[in-house]
Amino acid sequence: MFPLGLLPPVTVQAWQSAEPVSATDFAGDDFAGDCRRYAAYWKLARELLGGLPAKPVRNDEQAHAAETIREKARAARIRSGDFRARAVALFADDEE
Numbered sequence: 001m002f003p004l005g006l007l008p009p010v011t012v013q014a015w016q017s018a019e020p021v022s023a024t025d026f027a028g029d030d031f032a033g034d035c036r037r038y039a040a041y042w043k044l045a046r047e048l049l050g051g052l053p054a055k056p057v058r059n060d061e062q063a064h065a066a067e068t069i070r071e072k073a074r075a076a077r078i079r080s081g082d083f084r085a086r087a088v089a090l091f092a093d094d095e096e
Helices: 009-018 031-050 060-096
Strands: none
Touching: 009 031, 031 060
16 A cells, blocks of 8 residues: 555554445444544544655655545545435434
């Protein structure tokens, strides 16, 4: 995936384990749990990015690691669109 030696292995492993693969991986109507899981994943992504040097001074390996982290976090945000649609439907049901 990317050079693990550049980043703290414990954080990398936690981030990889926390990655939401799809909205259906989450527990049905557990909106609060879904929010916590997505938030934890994105927080770990920010921590990994924060462990890299600033963009202007990154070498090629570090730039590749940063882009990989950003791409995976962005993909999770796109997948969370299903999650958000489910939340809107859940709250719409409460208003009826």
